[in-house]
Structures are given as C-alpha cells and as structure tokens.
Amino acid sequence: MNVHEHQAKALFKSFGVAVxxxxxxxxxxxxxxxxxxLGTPITVxxxxxxxxxxxxxxxxxxxxxPAEAKQHASQILGMTLVTHQTGPQGKxxxxxxxxxxxxxxxxLYLALTLDRATENFAVIASTEGGMNIExxxxxxxxxxxxxxxxxVVGLQPYHCRKIARALKLDxxxxxxxxxxLSALFKLxxxxxxxxxxxxxxxxxxxxxxxxxxxxxxxDDSALYRHPDIAALRDPEEEDPRERAxxxxxxxxxGLDGEIGCMVNGAGLAMATLxxxxxxxxxxxxxxxxxxxxxxxxxxxxxxxxxxxxxxxAILVNIFGGIVRCDLIAEGVVAAAAELAVKVxxxxxxxxxxxxxxxxxxxxxxxxITPAETLAExxxxxxxxxxxx
Amino acid sequence: MAILAGKHTRLIVxxxxxxxxxxxxxxxxYGTAVVGGIHPGKGGxxxxxxxxxxxxxxxxxxxxxxASVVFVPPxxxxxxxxxxxxxxxxxxxxxxxxxxAIDMAKAKRAMKGKRTRLVGPNCPGVVVPNQCRIGxxxxxxxxxxxxxxxxxxGTLTYEAVDQLSRLGIGQxxxxxxxxxxxxxxxxxxxxxxxxxxxxxxAVVMIGEIGGSAEETAAAFVKANMKKPVAxxxxxxxxxxxxxxxxxxxxxxxxxxxxSDKMDALRAAGVAVSLSPATIGETLAKHxxxxx
Numbered sequence: 001m002n003v004h005e006h007q008a009k010a011l012f013k014s015f016g017v018a019v020x021x022x023x024x025x026x027x028x029x030x031x032x033x034x035x036x037x038l039g040t041p042i043t044v045x046x047x048x049x050x051x052x053x054x055x056x057x058x059x060x061x062x063x064x065x066p067a068e069a070k071q072h073a074s075q076i077l078g079m080t081l082v083t084h085q086t087g088p089q090g091k092x093x094x095x096x097x098x099x100x101x102x103x104x105x106x107x108l109y110l111a112l113t114l115d116r117a118t119e120n121f122a123v124i125a126s127t128e129g130g131m132n133i134e135x136x137x138x139x140x141x142x143x144x145x146x147x148x149x150x151x152v153v154g155l156q157p158y159h160c161r162k163i164a165r166a167l168k169l170d171x172x173x174x175x176x177x178x179x180x181l182s183a184l185f186k187l188x189x190x191x192x193x194x195x196x197x198x199x200x201x202x203x204x205x206x207x208x209x210x211x212x213x214x215x216x217x218x219d220d221s222a223l224y225r226h227p228d229i230a231a232l233r234d235p236e237e238e239d240p241r242e243r244a245x246x247x248x249x250x251x252x253x254g255l256d257g258e259i260g261c262m263v264n265g266a267g268l269a270m271a272t273l274x275x276x277x278x279x280x281x282x283x284x285x286x287x288x289x290x291x292x293x294x295x296x297x298x299x300x301x302x303x304x305x306x307x308x309x310x311x312x313a314i315l316v317n318i319f320g321g322i323v324r325c326d327l328i329a330e331g332v333v334a335a336a337a338e339l340a341v342k343v344x345x346x347x348x349x350x351x352x353x354x355x356x357x358x359x360x361x362x363x364x365x366x367x368i369t370p371a372e373t374l375a376e377x378x379x380x381x382x383x384x385x386x387x388x
Numbered sequence: 389m390a391i392l393a394g395k396h397t398r399l400i401v402x403x404x405x406x407x408x409x410x411x412x413x414x415x416x417x418y419g420t421a422v423v424g425g426i427h428p429g430k431g432g433x434x435x436x437x438x439x440x441x442x443x444x445x446x447x448x449x450x451x452x453x454x455a456s457v458v459f460v461p462p463x464x465x466x467x468x469x470x471x472x473x474x475x476x477x478x479x480x481x482x483x484x485x486x487x488x489a490i491d492m493a494k495a496k497r498a499m500k501g502k503r504t505r506l507v508g509p510n511c512p513g514v515v516v517p518n519q520c521r522i523g524x525x526x527x528x529x530x531x532x533x534x535x536x537x538x539x540x541x542g543t544l545t546y547e548a549v550d551q552l553s554r555l556g557i558g559q560x561x562x563x564x565x566x567x568x569x570x571x572x573x574x575x576x577x578x579x580x581x582x583x584x585x586x587x588x589x590a591v592v593m594i595g596e597i598g599g600s601a602e603e604t605a606a607a608f609v610k611a612n613m614k615k616p617v618a619x620x621x622x623x624x625x626x627x628x629x630x631x632x633x634x635x636x637x638x639x640x641x642x643x644x645x646x647s648d649k650m651d652a653l654r655a656a657g658v659a660v661s662l663s664p665a666t667i668g669e670t671l672a673k674h675x676x677x678x679x
Contacts, residue, residue, distance in 0.1 A: 114569060116570070119496050220635070265544065267545075267637075268543035268546075269632070271620070274624045274662075286630075374547060
C-alpha cells in the first residue's frame with residue numbers, strides 16, 4: 001500500500017526522522033496561510049499524488065512569498081498531473097503540501113527495503129540524490145552502496161558508519177546519519193514497511209540532514225496489525241475497478257485489451273494473459289478469483305469485468321484445487337443470466353469436480369462455449385473477441 | 389525415490405480448521421500417513437479419526453511424525469513453522485498465504501543451521517504420485533513417472549502436471565515452492581534435489597515475474613545440471629509496478645521482467661515455452677532422449 005508524501009512525513013516525524021516543517025492545503029487560501037505560518041523566505045508547493053516525477057510534470061513549485069504560494073497552489077490544485085509513473089492519463093491533484101524551503105548543500109539518496117536474493121534488509125545509499133536511482137544503477141553502479149542488515153540482529157552503528165563513508169559525510173554528519181537511520185529502521189520494522197525511499201536526503205549548508213522527499217510503501221500482508229496505517233489509504237488514488245475488486249477480495253489489474261479474464265490462482269491468471277497474447281488477442285484484465293471462489297464471488301467478478309466497455313469476450317479459466325468447478329459453473333450460469341451477459345463466453349473447467357461443472361454449463365441453455373485445454377480456451381476466446 | 393516425501397512420510401497437520409481438516413482427509417484418502425493434527429487446547433481429542441495434540445513435539449514423540457503441513461492463518465503461521473523446526477522435523481510445508489514479509493525474513497534467519505526443510509509459504513505443497521500428498525494439490529491429475537515439476541504458482545503447477553499426464557508423461561515429484569518474496573525452498577534447492585534423484589530424468593520449472601530467483605536458477609542449471617530442463621515464465625504481459633496476485637509477483641525498478649528471465653534460461657540451455665499451453669510439449673520434445 002502506498003501513502004502520500006505528507007502522510008509519510010508525518011510518520012517520519014513521529015519516529016524522529018528529520019523532515020522540513022510543512023502543512024497540507026486543499027485550497028489556494030489554505031496554501032497561503034500555510035506559507036505565512038511557516039514564515040520562511042522560500043516555501044515549496046508540492047502536489048500530493050501517489051507517483052514520482054512530480055517536479056518534471058509541473059507539480060512542485062518554489063514560492064518567494066505567501067501570495068506566490070497561493071498562486072502556485074491555484075495552478076496545481078485540480079490539475080491532471082502526468083509523470084513517468086502515472087501513465088498518460090495522469091492523476092488529478094486534490095491537495096498540496098506546503099513546505100519550508102531549505103538551503104541545500106548536497107542531495108543524497110537513501111532507501112530501505114527487503115533484499116529478496118539474500119533475504120536481508122538492505123539500505124541502499126548513493127551520493128547521486130535527486131536523480132532517477134534506476135538510471136544511476138544502470139550507468140554508474142559504483143555510485144550505489146548497498147548495506148545488508150540481518151533481520152534478526154537489526155541495524156547496527158557500524159552499518160551507519162559504513163554508509164556515512166560511502167556518502168562522504170564528515171564526522172558530525174556521520175553521527176546525525178546514525179540517528180536518522182536508526183529512526184528510519186525503527187519505523188520500517190514497527191510499521192511493516194516494504195519500502196522507505198528518501199530522494200533526496202538533504203545535507204543543509206548548516207550540516208543538518210533531513211528528508212526532503214519521502215516515499216513509504218507498506219506490506220499489504222501486515223496491514224491487519226496496523227489499523228493506523230490501513231486508515232491512510234486514499235481510495236481516490238486507485239483505479240476504480242481495482243478498488244472495487246479489493247472490496248470483494250479479488251486481485252484485479254486493469255489492462256487495455258478486449259478479452260475479459262476470470263481465473264483462479266495468480267500464476268494461472270498471469271499465464272492466461274500470456275496464452276491470449278500468443279494467440280493474437282489482447283487481455284482486458286488480470287483477475288485472480290482466489291482459493292475461496294464461489295457462486296457469489298463469480299457473479300461479482302463478472303460485474304467487475306463487464307464494467308470495462310472494451311470487453312468483447314470473456315474467458316473463464318479454472319483449474320480447481322481448492323476451488324470446486326461445480327460451484328464456479330453455478331456462479332457463471334447465475335451471472336450470465338442475471339447480468340444478461342451479451343458478449344461471448346468461453347469457459348474452461350479442469351480439476352476438482354470439473355465434470356459436474358461442465359454438466360451444469362451444458363444444461364443451462366445459455367450460449368457458453370466450452371473448452372477442454374488452455375490452448376483451446378485461448379484460441380476460442382480470441383476468435384470470439386474478433387467476432388468469428 | 390522422488391524428492392522430499394514418499395511412503396516414509398508421516399505427516400501432521402498444523403492448523404486443523406476447516407481447510408486443514410478438508411485437506412487432511414483428502415491426503416488420507418490418497419494414502420498418505422496423516423498421523424496427527426495440532427490444535428492447541430484440544431490435545432487428546434480426535435478429528436475425523438486423526439489424533440489431536442497441543443504441541444508439535446508431543447505429536448512427534450507420540451506418532452513418529454517427520455513432516456508437517458501448516459494451514460495456520462497468517463498471524464500465527466511463522467510461529468507454527470518455527471515450532472516444527474524446533475521439533476526437528478524433516479520437512480514443513482506452509483500453505484498459508486499472506487504472512488508478513490518481516491515475519492518470514494526473521495523466521496528464515498532463525499532456521500539457519502537447522503536441519504528442517506521449509507517448503508513455501510503461500511504454496512500448494514508436495515505430491516509424490518501414488519505415494520504421498522502434502523498440501524492442497526488435486527493429486528488425481530498426477531501420475532508416477534520421470535519428470536520433476538517445480539513451480540512458484542499453485543494452479544499453474546496443476547496446469548503443467550495435467551499437460552504432462554495427458555501426454556502420458558508421469559512425474560517423480562510435483563513441488564510448489566510458493567509465490568511470496570521470502571520462501572524456504574527455492575528453485576536452486578529443488579533443481580539440486582531433482583538432479584541428485586535417480587528417478588527424475590527431466591525437470592519442468594515454472595517461474596513468474598518478480599525477484600531474480602529464475603536468473604539464479606538459470607546459472608545453476610548451466611553450471612550443475614545434466615538433466616534436461618524445460619521452463620515457462622508467467623507474466624510476459626504483466627504491466628510494471630503492479631502486484632499480480634502473488635506478493636512476490638511484481639516488476640519493480642525495471643527488475644523482475646519475464647523477458648530477462650526467459651533470456652537467462654535460454655542461455656543456460658533450458659527449453660523455454662512461450663505459451664503456458666505448450667509446457668508439456670516443450671518438455672516432451674526437449675527431453676525426448678531421456679524419457
């Protein structure tokens with residue numbers, strides 16, 4: 001789960017990670033008041049959306065007076081911000097964060113995440129702050145320092161000293177980095193983060209360190225023990241179809257093709273998209289109905305698929321292990337009838353109670369194309385979407 | 389002989405809830421020695437004829453259990469795994485999906501130096517055709533034979549096994565290693581076991597987007613394997629930055645793409661199936677000489 005920059009910074013602050021002073025504004029007048037209250041000669045007005053690259057898209061602006069902060073806020077609020085992370089449709093800006101400007105001496109990069117290959121936590125640090133870190137990693141990998149942290153032992157002072165050296169910090173700054181990183185690590189563990197990214201981490205002309213930007217991702221699997229974090233979720237930032245899917249406990253990712261898919265299991269669902277593409281079709285979505293799929297869930301899944309107006313055919317691909325094919329078949333029949341599905345429907349049932357499921361489909365009197373294998377199912381769905 | 393399990397397996401079930409009970413019964417029907425269930429507070433009772441114990445150690449002492457399958461819900465799953473490790477079982481397969489990554493990273497580190505092998509979490513388990521069923525796989529689609537199957541995905545394991553069985557090619561062991569970022573047995577572990585198993589003549593490996601386990605596996609195949617390997621990577625059409633169902637299936641920071649994994653495998657001499665519908669055929673063709 002992602003949160004906004006202002007939410008991340010509030011969490012940073014509560015854990016003792018240094019951040020600039022700032023306030024959230026949803027109107028230009030509020031932005032002006034916030035800039036006045038901050039009282040610094042320069043303030044920064046920053047669009048709050050769940051995507052990076054905001055500065056390049058015109059979503060971050062410097063203001064030399066509260067009046068200018070107001071003017072910037074009036075431009076940014078309500079704009080559709082397009083960055084390399086939003087996709088071409090962009091994201092509507094609903095709030096801005098007004099922050100105290102600072103005298104920057106150096107911009108560094110710092111991140112904390114789980115290194116899957118070694119199963120340690122990893123601090124990733126670079127002297128090249130403010131840049132796209134993926135590009136730094138590609139062109140100048142020697143400028144990236146990775147420090148692995150044993151998940152049982154945790155962050156130690158020597159880790160911090162090594163990172164400080166890689167970041168070319170002096171002795172007093174090294175001490176400050178130790179405090180900064182310790183606070184950050186505590187936040188990472190206590191709130192079950194999956195990624196903390198600070199780009200840039202700023203060294204001021206006075207030699208202080210603070211997080212000028214902050215990105216926090218949380219482990220979805222751990223949200224059950226963090227109601228405070230779960231409450232930070234901003235549904236407006238999510239694709240409306242993905243949001244609806246989440247509410248009924250389905251994994252859904254919208255794509256831009258014309259074949260709607262309902263599959264059980266994440267791997268098979270991904271593979272179904274691949275099979276459709278190999279056969280010359282284009283999938284409209286990824287949908288994993290999960291292990292608990294039953295009649296009601298199938299109906300909800302169909303509703304979700306049919307919300308997409310591009311859908312010209314639906315492919316149901318079920319390989320029952322935990323899932324019972326007869327229950328899926330009942331759901332398909334009920335959904336097709338109740339929702340008056342007009343697009344062609346190709347259904348492939350295999351595994352637990354598959355024969356019973358096929359009998360239910362055949363006896364329904366509905367126009368459902370059965371398929372035996374995955375290859376056959378994909379071919380038939382692609383042909384159906386092309387009107388053949 | 390197979391790998392990880394067989395006729396010698398004496399299985400206990402940790403987490404005798406609805407799902408644990410259902411699959412314990414299916415495993416028993418398949419001929420697996422399900423010798424006990426763990427349900428703290430219910431020790432001394434029986435469920436479906438299976439004796440229930442309060443702790444894993446007690447169950448091991450009373451029944452000679454050497455393997456466990458975990459159905460405990462996420463908040464207690466890492467604890468259940470560590471209890472099985474503490475009891476020094478040979479094998480623990482964790483089916484539970486949705487264990488916090490930090491819990492698993494810590495549990496994995498705590499297992500270092502211990503003898504117990506973990507399979508999963510978030511996996512369908514292990515089936516040795518006609519011998520032993522641990523977990524949730526529809527064992528009916530399997531048949532005994534020479535091909536080892538290892539996969540990060542549950543239902544896609546079934547798909548591959550079904551394709552092989554339809555071609556008349558049986559399996560030595562079907563193993564789901566799980567779709568989470570931190571797992572017990574990885575591709576390299578499984579490939580090494582299959583390479584050493586005299587009954588296994590060829591291997592099917594099914595990966596997916598996210599992480600670099602497939603690239604590591606490719607390097608292992610190139611350096612250490614004589615047996616032919618066929619592979620499929622799910623998620624060739626997955627958009628970047630989106631979590632595709634599994635917690636571990638995400639292309640992040642330009643890493644974990646299917647195309648990179650497929651290239652690495654091809655370079656290691658692995659036959660890569662472009663479509664999930666041709667996994668069986670790809671293996672049959674590639675391993676013709678040994679099957």
